[in-house]
Amino acid sequence: MSTVIETAPPVAAGQAPGKGRWIEDWRPEDADFWATTGKKVAKRNLIFSIFSEHLAFSVWVIWSILVVSLGTLTDPATGAALYPDLVANQANATKIFWLVALPNLIGAIMRFPYTLAVGRFGGRNWTVISALLLLIPVGLALYVVLNPGVSYGFLLFAAITAGFGGGNFASSMSNISYFYPERTKGTALGINAAGGNIGLSSMQLFMPLMLFMGLSLTFATAFWLPLVLASALCAFFFMNNLHVSKATLAQQFAAAKRPHAWVMSFLYIGTFGSFLGLAASFPATLKFVFPDDQKFDFLGTGLLLPIAFLGPLVGSLARPFGGWIADRVGGAIVTAVVFTLMAVCSFGAIAAASAKNLGMFITSMLVLFAMSGAGNGSTYRMIPAIFKRQADAEIARNPAAEEQLLGQSRREGAATLGMAGAIGAVGGFILPKVIGDSIKATNGIGTAFSWFIAMYVVCLIVTLTVYIRKGATMSRV
Incomplete structure (x- = not known):
């Protein structure tokens, strides 16, 4: 029977890990190893990875609620x-949109070192550290709430630290990409990402819900502190480091x-950048575009947030579905369909905003969120x-180096997941800024969404040319 070989203190597979736990022997592509040992350990790590990442995403968009x-x-x-x-006001x-955009920019930048940190410190160890770093943005947000009237410059500083939450996704x-075999990696990564992405929705639902219940904004902000501490403790006690994930900076x-x-x-700018940017700006966009429509007012509070949370929720739920479909029909096909529908939905959002049709606008946005989420799953399956x-092609030329080339492909694939996550998150900064500039210049979102349509068309052309066109090296990947 396959076993997990660990450093001291040795612990049997499936038991709660001890301090400094590293798994030395990890072979998810080995069917016997996976059935007897690997699947159970991978599932446990996935669960607590989702918990930590979920809270990181929540903290990342805390300013989308605070600005309103x-x-x-x-x-x-x-x-x-x-x-x-x-x-x-105009x-x-x-x-206002600077405050929701800046965390996304900082989160994008943080994803580069966070990705490298897994290879340097180990997945479990870095999850603990990155979870504890979330105490900084939550603490500063709480300070802002407790000290009304602080300068706009301080608000920008506090919002910048929320970007720590963005880095967690990449790591x-x-x-998690190291834990699962190739045949189920798309689904596993989709579930991990969706569990984290739903954190955006959680923040945009539970904070205003607490306010409605009569709880103070102070309580609604401080509420996240014990949860962040709990995620760090769970990662410490229940997650593992994989020796196979260790890599030098040069290798990554x-x-x-x-x-x-x-x-x-x-391509990930088009999918995840859209998801993140639209999620961060959705509450404020509703407030600007439909200032007089009280049908969805949060029971007299002036906040349109109960509708806003639905956007990131449907996008998050669609992500594993996109990965699941991509596992079966190919990520490139799913991605091409996604970009086509995102362009169509953007036209719908422009028309609805122009007609002041809130129902049509929300419908268009929810479908746009769903498509971006499915695209997140399909693109991450493609990587x-x-x-x-590429490794298979190199192995065919040099069969003796098969083990080395497969290990290299796993490391480079994992590094690219982080790289794409970082660059894609830049879209989360660009989209809110473009929306804010559009509203200030024209008092509407038409200009902004027209630019988004152009971006989706370019992404579609790239997908068709590089990954679907007959004769392309990576055709139907």
Whole structure:
């Protein structure tokens, strides 16, 4: 029977790991090993990876709620706005959308070192560290709530630290990619990503729900502190480090020399960049585009947030479905369909906003979110498949180096997952900024969404040319 070989203190497979636990022998492609040992260990690590990543995503978009909530606060004595820069009007559009865009930019930057950290420190160890770092943005957000009237510059600083939450995704996906065999990797990565992505929806649902229940904004912000601590403890006690994931910086940077790593990173801007950017800006966009429509007012609070949470929710749920379909028909085909429908839905959003049809706008946005989520799953399925195909071609020329080449393909594929995640998250910064600039210049979103349509068309052309066109090296990957 296959066994897991671990460093001291030795622990049987499936038991709670001890401090410093490393798994030395990991062979997920070995059917016997996977059935007797690997699947159980991989599932356990996946569960607690999702928990940690879910909270990281929640913290990442905490400012999407705060910009709307703080903007409604007034001085009881004078009735003046406590945060005049956050009052939803055309003049403040750029300032408000900067606060929801900056965390995404910082999160994108943080994904590069976070990806490398898995190979340097181990997946379990880095999950603990990255979870504890989330205490900083939550603590600063709490300070802002407790000290009304702090400067706009301090708000920007506090929002920047929320970007720590964005880095967790890259390290989590890179880590989980080592645990699963190639045949189920798309589904596993889709589930891991979806569990994390739903954190966006959780923040946009539970914070306003707590406010409705009569709890203070202070409580609704501090609520996330014990959960973050719990995620760090769970990672410490129940996750593993894989020796196979260890890699030097040179080995990980080797992925940057692969042209397909850059092509997939660009496509991920179109899918994940859209998902993240639209999720972060959705509450404020609703507030600006439909300021007088009270049908979805949060029971008199002036917040349109109960509808906003549905966007990232459907996008998150669609992600594993996109990975599952991609496992069966190929990621490139799914990705091409996704970009086509995203362009169509963007036209629908423009028309609905122009007609002030809230129902049509929400419908268009929800389908757009769903397509972006499915595209996230399909593109992340394509990445390991691309590197596996490259390895197979190199093995055919040099069979003696099969083990080395397969190990290299796994490392480069994992590094590319992080690289694509980082570059794709830049879209999460660009989209809110474009929306904010569009609202300030035209008092509408038509200009912004027209640019998004152009981006989706370019992504579709790249997908068709590189990954579907007959004769392409990676055709139907």
